Amino acid sequence: MSSGPKKRNFQIEAFKHKVVVDPKYAEKTWKVLEDAIKEIYNHNASGLSFEELYRNAYNMVLHKFGERLYSGLVSTMTLHLQSMSKSIEAAQGASFLDELNAKWNDHNKALQMIRDILMYMDRTFIPSTHKTPVHELGLNLWRDHVIHNSKIQSRLLNTILELIQRERTGEVINRGLMRNIIKMLMDLGPSVYQEDFEKSFLQVSADFYRAESQEYIECCDCADYLKKAERRLNEEIDRVSHYLDTKTESKITNVVEKEMIANHKLRLIHMENSGLVKMLLDDKSEDLARMYNLFRRVSIGLSTIRDVMTSHIRDTGKQLVTDPEKSKNPVEFVETLLEKRDKYDKIISSAFSNDKTFQNALSSSFEYFINLNPRSPEYISLFVDDKLRKGLKGVKDDDVELILDKVMILFRYLQEKDVFEKYYKQHLAKRLLSGKTVSDDAERSLIVKLKTECGYQFTSKLEGMFTDMKTSQDTMQGFYAACGADLGNGPTLVVQVLTTGSWPTQSTNTCNLPAELSTLCEKFRSYYLGTHTGRRLTWQTNMGTADLRATFGEGHKYELNVSTYQMCVLMLFNNTEHLSYKEIEQATEIPSSDLKRCLQSLACVKGKNVLRKEPMSKDIGEDDAFSVNDSFTSKLRKVKIGTVVAQKESEPEKQETRQRVEEDRKPQIEAAIVRIMKSRRVLDHNNIIAEVTKQLQSRFLANPGEIKKRIESLIERDFLERDNEDRRLYRYLA
Amino acid sequence: MGVQKDRVKFNVGGRHFETTATTLAIAGRNSLFGAMFDENWDLDPTAAADEHFIDRNPDCFAVLLDLLRTGELYIPPNIPERLLHREALFYGLSDHLRAAKWGPFDGNTVRLSRSIPGRAPGDGTAIRAGPDGGCCVAHGSMVHVYDWAMEEHPPMNLDYQRVNDAVWADSNSIVLSACERLGRDDGGMGLFNASTGELKYKFHVTHDDQVKSFTGGALSLNSDYRLFGSCRGRSNEYGVGVWDQLSGKQVDFFYEPPGWSLGEADKLQWLHGANCLMVATLFPRKDNCYISLLDFRDKERMVWAWSDAGAPVGDERRVRDAIAMEECGSICVVNEYEDLGFMDLRRSGGAMRWRSRSPLMKGKMPDEPCYPKLALHQGQLFSSMNDTISVFCGPDWVLTSRLRNSYGGSICDFSIGGDRLFALHSEENVFDVWETRPPPIM
Numbered sequence A: 001m002s003s004g005p006k007k008r009n010f011q012i013e014a015f016k017h018k019v020v021v022d023p024k025y026a027e028k029t030w031k032v033l034e035d036a037i038k039e040i041y042n043h044n045a046s047g048l049s050f051e052e053l054y055r056n057a058y059n060m061v062l063h064k065f066g067e068r069l070y071s072g073l074v075s076t077m078t079l080h081l082q083s084m085s086k087s088i089e090a091a092q093g094a095s096f097l098d099e100l101n102a103k104w105n106d107h108n109k110a111l112q113m114i115r116d117i118l119m120y121m122d123r124t125f126i127p128s129t130h131k132t133p134v135h136e137l138g139l140n141l142w143r144d145h146v147i148h149n150s151k152i153q154s155r156l157l158n159t160i161l162e163l164i165q166r167e168r169t170g171e172v173i174n175r176g177l178m179r180n181i182i183k184m185l186m187d188l189g190p191s192v193y194q195e196d197f198e199k200s201f202l203q204v205s206a207d208f209y210r211a212e213s214q215e216y217i218e219c220c221d222c223a224d225y226l227k228k229a230e231r232r233l234n235e236e237i238d239r240v241s242h243y244l245d246t247k248t249e250s251k252i253t254n255v256v257e258k259e260m261i262a263n264h265k266l267r268l269i270h271m272e273n274s275g276l277v278k279m280l281l282d283d284k285s286e287d288l289a290r291m292y293n294l295f296r297r298v299s300i301g302l303s304t305i306r307d308v309m310t311s312h313i314r315d316t317g318k319q320l321v322t323d324p325e326k327s328k329n330p331v332e333f334v335e336t337l338l339e340k341r342d343k344y345d346k347i348i349s350s351a352f353s354n355d356k357t358f359q360n361a362l363s364s365s366f367e368y369f370i371n372l373n374p375r376s377p378e379y380i381s382l383f384v385d386d387k388l389r390k391g392l393k394g395v396k397d398d399d400v401e402l403i404l405d406k407v408m409i410l411f412r413y414l415q416e417k418d419v420f421e422k423y424y425k426q427h428l429a430k431r432l433l434s435g436k437t438v439s440d441d442a443e444r445s446l447i448v449k450l451k452t453e454c455g456y457q458f459t460s461k462l463e464g465m466f467t468d469m470k471t472s473q474d475t476m477q478g479f480y481a482a483c484g485a486d487l488g489n490g491p492t493l494v495v496q497v498l499t500t501g502s503w504p505t506q507s508t509n510t511c512n513l514p515a516e517l518s519t520l521c522e523k524f525r526s527y528y529l530g531t532h533t534g535r536r537l538t539w540q541t542n543m544g545t546a547d548l549r550a551t552f553g554e555g556h557k558y559e560l561n562v563s564t565y566q567m568c569v570l571m572l573f574n575n576t577e578h579l580s581y582k583e584i585e586q587a588t589e590i591p592s593s594d595l596k597r598c599l600q601s602l603a604c605v606k607g608k609n610v611l612r613k614e615p616m617s618k619d620i621g622e623d624d625a626f627s628v629n630d631s632f633t634s635k636l637r638k639v640k641i642g643t644v645v646a647q648k649e650s651e652p653e654k655q656e657t658r659q660r661v662e663e664d665r666k667p668q669i670e671a672a673i674v675r676i677m678k679s680r681r682v683l684d685h686n687n688i689i690a691e692v693t694k695q696l697q698s699r700f701l702a703n704p705g706e707i708k709k710r711i712e713s714l715i716e717r718d719f720l721e722r723d724n725e726d727r728r729l730y731r732y733l734a
Numbered sequence B: 001m002g003v004q005k006d007r008v009k010f011n012v013g014g015r016h017f018e019t020t021a022t023t024l025a026i027a028g029r030n031s032l033f034g035a036m037f038d039e040n041w042d043l044d045p046t047a048a049a050d051e052h053f054i055d056r057n058p059d060c061f062a063v064l065l066d067l068l069r070t071g072e073l074y075i076p077p078n079i080p081e082r083l084l085h086r087e088a089l090f091y092g093l094s095d096h097l098r099a100a101k102w103g104p105f106d107g108n109t110v111r112l113s114r115s116i117p118g119r120a121p122g123d124g125t126a127i128r129a130g131p132d133g134g135c136c137v138a139h140g141s142m143v144h145v146y147d148w149a150m151e152e153h154p155p156m157n158l159d160y161q162r163v164n165d166a167v168w169a170d171s172n173s174i175v176l177s178a179c180e181r182l183g184r185d186d187g188g189m190g191l192f193n194a195s196t197g198e199l200k201y202k203f204h205v206t207h208d209d210q211v212k213s214f215t216g217g218a219l220s221l222n223s224d225y226r227l228f229g230s231c232r233g234r235s236n237e238y239g240v241g242v243w244d245q246l247s248g249k250q251v252d253f254f255y256e257p258p259g260w261s262l263g264e265a266d267k268l269q270w271l272h273g274a275n276c277l278m279v280a281t282l283f284p285r286k287d288n289c290y291i292s293l294l295d296f297r298d299k300e301r302m303v304w305a306w307s308d309a310g311a312p313v314g315d316e317r318r319v320r321d322a323i324a325m326e327e328c329g330s331i332c333v334v335n336e337y338e339d340l341g342f343m344d345l346r347r348s349g350g351a352m353r354w355r356s357r358s359p360l361m362k363g364k365m366p367d368e369p370c371y372p373k374l375a376l377h378q379g380q381l382f383s384s385m386n387d388t389i390s391v392f393c394g395p396d397w398v399l400t401s402r403l404r405n406s407y408g409g410s411i412c413d414f415s416i417g418g419d420r421l422f423a424l425h426s427e428e429n430v431f432d433v434w435e436t437r438p439p440p441i442m
Helices: A025-041 A050-062 A066-090 A095-117 A119-129 A134-147 A150-168 A175-187 A190-219 A222-243 A248-269 A276-281 A285-295 A301-322 A324-328 A330-350 A356-370 A376-391 A397-413 A417-433 A440-454 A456-487 A515-531 A564-572 A581-588 A592-603 A651-680 A685-696 A704-716 B021-025 B032-036 B058-070 B081-091 B094-101
Strands: A545-552 A556-563 A578-580 A611-614 A625-628 A638-640 A682-684 A720-722 A729-732 B007-012 B015-020 B052-054 B111-117 B124-129 B135-139 B142-146 B152-157 B163-170 B173-178 B188-193 B199-203 B205-207 B210-212 B214-221 B226-233 B239-244 B250-255 B267-271 B276-281 B290-294 B304-307 B319-325 B330-335 B340-344 B353-355 B373-377 B380-385 B388-393 B398-404 B411-417 B420-425 B430-435
Touching: A025 A050, A025 A066, A025 A095, A050 A066, A050 A095, A050 A119, A050 B032, A050 B052, A066 A095, A066 A119, A066 A134, A066 A150, A095 A119, A095 A134, A095 A150, A095 A175, A095 B032, A119 A134, A119 B081, A134 A150, A134 A190, A150 A175, A150 A190, A150 A222, A175 A190, A175 A222, A190 A222, A190 A248, A222 A248, A222 A276, A222 A285, A248 A285, A248 A301, A276 A285, A276 A301, A285 A301, A285 A330, A301 A324, A301 A330, A301 A356, A324 A330, A330 A356, A330 A376, A330 A397, A356 A397, A376 A397, A376 A417, A376 A440, A397 A440, A417 A440, A417 A456, A417 A651, A440 A456, A456 A515, A545 A564, A556 A564, A564 A581, A564 A592, A578 A581, A581 A592, A581 A625, A592 A611, A592 A625, A651 A682, A651 A685, A651 A704, A651 A729, A682 A685, A685 A704, A685 A729, A704 A720, B007 B058, B015 B021, B015 B058, B021 B032, B021 B058, B032 B081, B058 B081, B058 B094, B081 B094, B124 B163, B124 B420, B135 B163, B135 B420, B135 B430, B142 B163, B142 B173, B173 B214, B173 B226, B188 B214, B205 B226, B205 B250, B226 B267, B267 B319, B276 B319, B290 B319, B319 B373, B330 B373, B373 B411, B380 B411, B388 B411
Parallel strands: A556 A638, B007 B052, B124 B411, B163 B214, B214 B267
Antiparallel strands: A545 A556, A578 A625, A611 A625, A682 A729, A720 A729, B007 B015, B111 B430, B124 B135, B135 B142, B142 B152, B163 B173, B173 B188, B188 B199, B205 B210, B214 B226, B226 B239, B239 B250, B267 B276, B276 B290, B290 B304, B319 B330, B330 B340, B340 B353, B373 B380, B380 B388, B388 B398, B411 B420, B420 B430
16 A cells, blocks of 8 residues: 555543433332322322332332432321321321221321332332331331320220229220230331230229229138139230130230239138138038139149148047047948048049049148058948948949949058958958858958059958858768768758968867767867868857757747857756756856856846846856746847947957057068068168068058167067167178 | 133233233232232223223243243243343243243253353352352352342452351341451351342451451351351361351350361251251361261260371371261261261261272363262262262162263362253363253143
8 A cells, every 4th residue: 555554533522421320210219109108098099000110110229319218108107197197186086086087097097108119119119228128117107206205105095994993883985996905016016016015004903903803802702802803804804815826815814913912812711700611611612613713823822722632631530539439439430431522523523623632732731640540440441341341232233343442542541551450350250250251252352452452462361261151162072972861860060171271260269069069079170180181170169050940938949140159058957957057167168258248148138138147247258147038028039148248348359459460560561671681781770660661651651769679679580680880780691 | 612711811911912901810819910810900901991001021921921821941042141131120020931941950851051151260169059049169269149139239349358258147148157367367267148249247266255267267147046156266266167157246166176177178068857057077188077966055076076086097098078968867978989877867976888880080181170079968968079060869879870061170169059960160260050850831
């Protein structure tokens, strides 16, 4: 190219037309939105275009005017709320709440619509700038400008509280409106509800119930008071369910409980002539149930009831068992105990909702006072004896079980179960030997119960007694089958062979049997020893019975049912008219105490005096003389002559039984000590006492002094030794 | 035939659409359609004469309407995704769009969705998944933030100091920890707005009533808004600090016991059930590895501790990452050969049980190795090694899947959250997004 390079200057111009949004854009757009918000608050939204408003709000955010939009919203909404607040303030009297509610509804609706328009801002601008979302902002502004307005705040609170107070005095209030107002407070957040309403509500309620309870307690009896308290409590629960926050329920019930129950707890329970004791005495199970349900709500309420009930049962029980009148009749004694237990059992199940702790209190109370009377085991056994002899005649099996179960409950309360066993054995023996037992099933059922309660050991001997009875029957059949032909027309002998140890055998003083009988007895002995080798038979003449045919005076014939001893005495009169006490004693060799008792029943009981005594007196003397009472008559052909036996044990007998019980305990205690030491090898004194007591408590309460004696005895016999260094330690010697 | 009562007509940017009120109800109350047809607005959507005008892009409206009708997202090639996201945001349908794009995360079904190249030079430090499907990437002294649509937001920095760790406090806030600059209150830890990149406040360490400058290390959060950070101060402020995330106030400090390491930890992990914090300081930051559990109610001692200090020399297996697995009551670790090791959390001082996988790796060490990392997500254990992430499942941690992208080189960090897995590569400045597709329609 010929032409020289022409320098061309490129000049890059700055971009002049910077895109500028209409400076009034933001204000214009905001104006549209602000007007729309105004229309919304004026219930005039139908002319608005949702799409346009939404788009405008969107555009403001898009063009970075989010801040302007948000601040505009805050100020315009504040303005509207302030005017709403004015009109609420102006509302007179009862219309105040209505106006507040109406304005609240308006605001809520408007808020929803505003949030719809500003949805885009709410979703994008607000989270990224950590501002308060529109809905929450609306609630906060309402709270600050309406609810916390100085002219509204206290008026609102007072109006609500006054309405509640009026409802408490029986007026009907507009619960729907209340619900709306309270709901509003809750919507504004838990702190508003609590600070602006709940706190004062609880305070005012406490004052109200404090005054009311004071008034009631002065003029009402306990049952009435409790009814009123219960009604108030239910009213408050009902109120919460209708128009308060459910979380308030526990708080307001706490107030009522505290003011009406807890503060007057002791006064109510101990109210004279209507308190707990009176209710128990009168079986007021409905009132008791009410008391239980109300007191359950307050701390240590139930334990107070329980303590008062326990001490009441203990006191009355103690009176019962130590009352000498009651002790006269053991059957009645036990029946009273059973009634008492039934009564409280019923109260606990019907009024105290079968509360376990109350049942335990009942048990421990019975345990306490039953054992106050050392004769309780004997009486219970006597009660059973009475029932099994006659009391259960004609009673259905189920009812029998029921009675036995109840007896077992009393039995469980006994500490000295081994004493009971002793007596039970004696009584059972008598029942079995005299054939007086009513129902074999009932007997066995009771044995099974005792077995489940105390174990196999406890009843093995009792079961042995039943076995003996059965075996004896078989033996007698065998005897008569084998020797029946040789016996001819003599007396009939029935022998019950009792295993030594199983039965409560007493002294083995055999009396002289009449000749006819002793030969028969010898025959039986040889038959029995012939079938069983290695056994020894001893006659227990003190336990037998006999049926005699006797003819008096001009041929009055009677059949006499007597004891073996009595039979021996009467047989003497077959040969002679008159006999002195000494002669009888010599001929029969019956122990004198038994002889006296047996003569007493033959000669001194009116209507059954088959013998005549010289001199005529109640008691038998060594020098008395006896003859057949020829003028004896009786309406019945069969006459049962009982032995004069004290049903209850006499004092010396009691001592004897006691001694035997103590004697029996010794080996048991020793066995327990050895068992424990065998497993522990080394143990100190206190622990042995504790463990032995624990092991034996199902049978009896071991006396620590006795345990100590047993330990010493075991040391002497080289079962144990004392530790050389620590004298309180014992070692087991294998 | 009866007249259909719930027909709705739209005019969107000049194009006519007809749909039904039932279809629009799918959008939910919290959308433009939900608000528009609320009774407050007194608009009868089915009034035959009324056509509702909307001043928006009709093409996008068609796609979104289709999404409401079918629950499935189909984007025609002529519509940029970014445009669609913008429109969805306008209608309040972003959540629908997101739900249609990917389903619940499962390591065995994830697919590589896309790779995002970054602009920062040098190696990446960390990548952290956000709760909403977004993520942040720490490169040197900068942290880049991406939302779920992978739109990049303004980056954040802490006085341009080197960033050591980052954690999402909530869907809109990120906490960074950075090195200090000598003698000045630069660096440390700060909470940032994720969408604007603004620093909102810093977390200070106070010692004897004096604010100290420090280097922030590993971070962790718990559900009570407590922020835990490993701190290395000038003098003796070594340890783990605790801050209230909402107020930024320091509430506690666990000083490093002698002969142990807490202030330079590689990893903090809050154990919700045990109410403890796991602190792991690992090789090569320190010559030895220290893993311990801290109970801040008892600062006299560490609840559980393990270290390989004093182990026989020559044992090549050094722990490179650790993760506590509360449900199994154990801590899982990994060494540079990607062997997994397990320790019983329930008793202190137990031995490490190694599970060797080394044969797989023999002779395949790449030029620029990356240390393995671990992650746990709903019973699945993830471990990264070089350019691959392995997925282990079941009580015996059986290898079930391997995730691999041939481009970008070794993976230096990865993170799971918002139903997505993000993997950051070290050779190229790029990260991968893995997600599970929505379940098939048929």
